[in-house]
Amino acid sequence: MTYETHEYDVLVVGAGGAGLRAAIEASAGGVKVGLICKSLLGKAHTVMAEGGIAAALANVDDRDSWKVHFADTMRGGQYVNNWRMAELHAREAPDRVRELEAWGAVFDRTSDGRILQRNFGGHRYPRLAHVGDRTGLEMIRTLQDHGVHRGLDVHMEFTVVAVLTTDGRAAGVFGYERERGRFKLFRSAAVILATGGLGRAYRITSNSWEGTGDGHSLAYRAGAQLIDMEFIQFHPTGMIWPPSVQGILVTEGVRGEGGVLRNKEGRRFMFDEIPEPYRNQTADNEEEGWRYTQGDKTARRPPELLTRDHVARCINREVKEGRGSPHGGVFLDISWIKTRIQNAEDHIKRKLPSMYHQFKQLADIDITSEPMEVGPTTHYVMGGVLVDADTQMSTVPGLFAAGECAAGINGANRLGGNSLSDLLVFGKRAGEHAAIFARENQRGAVDGAAVESAARDALAPFESGRTENPYAIQHDLQDAMQRLVGIVRLEDEMREALGVLEILKRRAAMAAVHGHREYNPGWHTALDLGHLLTVSEAIARCALERKESRGGHFREDHPEKAAEFATINMAVRQSADGTMELRRLPIPEMPAELRQVIEEQK
Amino acid sequence: MQQATFRVWRGEGKTGQFRDYTTDIVPGMVVLDAIHRIQATQATDLACRWNCKAGKCGSCSAEINGKPRLMCMTRLNQLPLDQPVTVEPMRAFPPIRDLVTDVSWNFEVKKKIKPFQPRRPDAPDGTWRMAQADVDRVQEFRKCIECFLCQDVCHVLREHAMHEQFIGPRFLVYAAALEMHPLDSADRLTGLKDDHGIGYCNITGCCTKVCPEHITITENAIIPLKERVVDQFYDPVRKLLRVFSS
Numbered sequence: 001m002t003y004e005t006h007e008y009d010v011l012v013v014g015a016g017g018a019g020l021r022a023a024i025e026a027s028a029g030g031v032k033v034g035l036i037c038k039s040l041l042g043k044a045h046t047v048m049a050e051g052g053i054a055a056a057l058a059n060v061d062d063r064d065s066w067k068v069h070f071a072d073t074m075r076g077g078q079y080v081n082n083w084r085m086a087e088l089h090a091r092e093a094p095d096r097v098r099e100l101e102a103w104g105a106v107f108d109r110t111s112d113g114r115i116l117q118r119n120f121g122g123h124r125y126p127r128l129a130h131v132g133d134r135t136g137l138e139m140i141r142t143l144q145d146h147g148v149h150r151g152l153d154v155h156m157e158f159t160v161v162a163v164l165t166t167d168g169r170a171a172g173v174f175g176y177e178r179e180r181g182r183f184k185l186f187r188s189a190a191v192i193l194a195t196g197g198l199g200r201a202y203r204i205t206s207n208s209w210e211g212t213g214d215g216h217s218l219a220y221r222a223g224a225q226l227i228d229m230e231f232i233q234f235h236p237t238g239m240i241w242p243p244s245v246q247g248i249l250v251t252e253g254v255r256g257e258g259g260v261l262r263n264k265e266g267r268r269f270m271f272d273e274i275p276e277p278y279r280n281q282t283a284d285n286e287e288e289g290w291r292y293t294q295g296d297k298t299a300r301r302p303p304e305l306l307t308r309d310h311v312a313r314c315i316n317r318e319v320k321e322g323r324g325s326p327h328g329g330v331f332l333d334i335s336w337i338k339t340r341i342q343n344a345e346d347h348i349k350r351k352l353p354s355m356y357h358q359f360k361q362l363a364d365i366d367i368t369s370e371p372m373e374v375g376p377t378t379h380y381v382m383g384g385v386l387v388d389a390d391t392q393m394s395t396v397p398g399l400f401a402a403g404e405c406a407a408g409i410n411g412a413n414r415l416g417g418n419s420l421s422d423l424l425v426f427g428k429r430a431g432e433h434a435a436i437f438a439r440e441n442q443r444g445a446v447d448g449a450a451v452e453s454a455a456r457d458a459l460a461p462f463e464s465g466r467t468e469n470p471y472a473i474q475h476d477l478q479d480a481m482q483r484l485v486g487i488v489r490l491e492d493e494m495r496e497a498l499g500v501l502e503i504l505k506r507r508a509a510m511a512a513v514h515g516h517r518e519y520n521p522g523w524h525t526a527l528d529l530g531h532l533l534t535v536s537e538a539i540a541r542c543a544l545e546r547k548e549s550r551g552g553h554f555r556e557d558h559p560e561k562a563a564e565f566a567t568i569n570m571a572v573r574q575s576a577d578g579t580m581e582l583r584r585l586p587i588p589e590m591p592a593e594l595r596q597v598i599e600e601q602k
Numbered sequence: 603m604q605q606a607t608f609r610v611w612r613g614e615g616k617t618g619q620f621r622d623y624t625t626d627i628v629p630g631m632v633v634l635d636a637i638h639r640i641q642a643t644q645a646t647d648l649a650c651r652w653n654c655k656a657g658k659c660g661s662c663s664a665e666i667n668g669k670p671r672l673m674c675m676t677r678l679n680q681l682p683l684d685q686p687v688t689v690e691p692m693r694a695f696p697p698i699r700d701l702v703t704d705v706s707w708n709f710e711v712k713k714k715i716k717p718f719q720p721r722r723p724d725a726p727d728g729t730w731r732m733a734q735a736d737v738d739r740v741q742e743f744r745k746c747i748e749c750f751l752c753q754d755v756c757h758v759l760r761e762h763a764m765h766e767q768f769i770g771p772r773f774l775v776y777a778a779a780l781e782m783h784p785l786d787s788a789d790r791l792t793g794l795k796d797d798h799g800i801g802y803c804n805i806t807g808c809c810t811k812v813c814p815e816h817i818t819i820t821e822n823a824i825i826p827l828k829e830r831v832v833d834q835f836y837d838p839v840r841k842l843l844r845v846f847s848s
């Protein structure tokens with residue numbers, strides 16, 4: 001087998017917000033940094049983020065502070081978060097946002113010229129720094145343009161198929177160029193995984209083809225642990241009609257700007273059920289809710305801005321009980337604000353320009369004059385690689401993870417806007433600590449046999465005698481996960497899902513590819529299957545074991561929270577015989593100061 | 603079920619030919635959906651780029667019935683389906699395979715443009731103050747999703763292949779975003795004139811017409827930059843001042 005070899009001190013896999021921020025920081029640490037991504041630079045998932053970056057800048061409401069942000073994040077995550085990560089995140093996010101401005105990002109402004117912040121679900125005060133509804137684009141472009149002048153080596157359209165380890169330590173990665181199909185070996189003292197999410201395990205998703213859980217599965221195979229895999233975020237508002245746009249996201253910013261949810265009877269059904277922990281903070285009438293979205297500090301937030309897990313379930317309920325919209329969702333209406341403000345049409349187009357275009361072009365709907373039809377879509381995974389809160393290193397020395405593929409900060413449910421800030425805060429930390437690790441440790445030797453075997457596995461789909469269409473397998477997997485391990489879960493269905501996954505594994509071993517290695521999407525799809533199968537199994541196993549409902553995980557057969565599960569995280573790792581081993585990790589006790597912060601914010 | 607035929611470019615490097623694929627279509631479909639369907643059922647190795655499927659990432663650029671467009675934002679109901687829909691790669695870039703082209707030149711060009719350099723912070727806490735009205739203009743330019751459709755259509759690059767001399771509309775927009783950034787203090791005018799070839803643009807406006815982000819590239823970005831270049835280099839008073847100050 002022939003392959004080129006490249007050597008770095010720190011190698012970053014993934015060029016979304018987390019990977020770029022990590023690479024910039026590692027480079028600032030004075031080491032040689034390589035950056036790898038599956039797509040072209042600037043196209044990672046982060047580019048699609050819309051609503052904003054959560055950070056307690058307190059520009060719009062001076063009552064905000066890291067403490068409130070911390071308490072909001074823990075409450076949103078139903079207290080199974082890694083409290084240390086939630087603390088670091090809340091404390092450091094404001095500096096990370098200001099740093100973006102110093103690197104050229106242009107956020108929307110307050111009337112006194114500072115960074116404007118908007119309301120979002122679960123955030124007590126207006127907290128999301130944003131640029132209309134294209135915040136992710138602003139963020140990725142700023143980082144990308146800043147990064148390329150920092151001496152990073154970027155390898156675009158390159159897929160990593162294995163993280164290599166030597167004596168239990170990260171030694172580099174192996175993969176192929178998508179364009180030519182050639183293999184390359186990257187040796188490095190530290191590897192940072194920043195590969196994003198796994199929404200592609202579901203049929204209805206806001207995620208791009210890249211979201212196949214590669215980093216999760218690469219880390220798992222390299223011996224790291226994954227936690228919280230049962231916690232999947234189903235975003236309440238995805239497009240549902242026409243069929244070809246199903247799953248495309250409708251930003252929560254629509255509700256932040258005053259958009260309301262109604263069922264087919266025209267009822268604001270979100271007022272019907274307000275969870276206890278939020279009752280004090282939630283408006284009990286439409287008037288108060290409206291005042292809140294317009295910045296009235298004495299008003300409480302409308303129930304449309306409750307956490308995503310709750311809103312998604314309420315929508316699900318309305319549809320199930322026959323009160324849904326014609327195409328099986330509910331109505332999201334922003335056009336109604338014209339009864340309250342002048343020039344509503346211009347206001348909507350200015351605040352939500354890409355939503356306006358998205359609906360106009362893809363669904364023939366003018367959101368300034370008619371309601372949208374929306375329903376839940378698989379959006380984000382709270383679970384991921386178990387990492388140390390301060391350094392982001394996994395349990396495998398030299399292997400780091402940051403961003404959506406790492407776990408901890410979000411607990412059972414992520415608040416909107418907390419991902420972009422997570423990418424910045426922990427991307428930076430991962431880069432910093434990986435650089436330190438690389439300075440203190442030599443590059444490990446690479447095991448030639450492991451490389452050969454990774455190459456053989458990657459080429460297997462070209463062997464003759466195979467019959468399965470990789471796209472069909474992917475489709476069947478997405479269908480099974482959507483049906484059996486979706487928003488509402490049941491023991492029997494999840495057992496069935498595990499059975500289906502076993503069959504799909506056997507089919508994936510027979511996946512066939514036509515043509516050759518140059519830019520062959522059939523081949524790429526075949527190789528993604530392994531990752532999708534691993535993460536799907538992890539989701540199903542953890543979900544089966546957590547016999548309660550919490551955040552993004554809802555069990556119809558165990559609809560309440562259970563004390564037994566309030567103090568643990570589910571963890572999986574690969575056992576010696578290759579099977580998935582499930583464990584419960586106790587959550588360390590929260591220090592008194594942080595407990596007090598939470599009490600004060602109740 | 604309704605069907606439509608797509609005449610898709612299948613190629614390896616410079617050689618290739620169109621091939622027809624007929625596929626089922628459902629309401630609301632965009633060209634990218636059709637390509638995906640063909641990929642999943644008839645041509646598993648059909649190469650194309652895409653990510654967001656919502657006009658946000660600028661990956662899926664192609665020429666559809668001869669027009670540079672995003673595949674994910676081109677609805678089938680806006681195309682005549684009684685004849686085959688042609689889908690081919692952007693022709694101004696070297697072809698790699700099928701609908702995928704080599705756009706790496708764009709990434710190299712960008713590196714040559716002087717990066718953002720902020721003025722000293724306005725406030726003691728290291729932050730700046732900017733009015734919304736002052737950022738509106740650059741925000742228009744910063745909407746760019748780097749689809750490179752404007753580069754594809756610009757005759758200076760497409761017909762005259764002046765990639766060495768001219769950075770193309772995308773990077774004039776980029777330069778404008780930096781030049782008009784309220785905080786920026788770097789000077790890019792010499793570069794624009796001497797290295798980036800702003801003079802080669804003869805304001806045909808073709809780039810503006812294809813921009814999926816509706817950036818008014820020519821009027822708002824290129825013309826003001828050209829004016830600044832003229833002011834700086836060809837204004838006799840300024841020229842004199844420069845002579846004295848150097």
Ligand SMILES: Cc1cc2nc3c(=O)[nH]c(=O)nc-3n(C[C@H](O)[C@H](O)[C@H](O)COP(=O)(O)OP(=O)(O)OC[C@H]3O[C@@H](n4cnc5c(N)ncnc54)[C@H](O)[C@@H]3O)c2cc1C
Binds near residue numbers: 214380
């Ligand atoms: C439509 C949408 C809107 C959103 N809006 C918001 C919002 O307003 N606020 C918010 O906070 N969050 C939002 N999110 C969530 C947020 O955007 C994501 O969680 C976040 O961008 C993930 O960033 P990341 O850096 O972890 O990974 P990504 O941006 O997903 O990047 C992953 C990178 O890893 C690379 N990669 C993956 N696998 C491999 C491999 N095997 N080999 C090589 N490279 C690989 C990819 O090519 C890519 O470069 C939104 C998400 C979506 C889908």
Ligand code: SF4
Binds near residue numbers: 804810
């Ligand atoms: S206006 Fe200038 S940059 Fe735009 S297409 Fe015409 S010549 Fe090219």
Ligand code: SF4
Binds near residue numbers: 748751815819
């Ligand atoms: S300026 Fe418009 S057409 Fe050109 S790359 Fe940017 S978004 Fe595409």
Ligand code: FES
Binds near residue numbers: 652653654657663
């Ligand atoms: S896929 Fe992102 S712009 Fe078309």
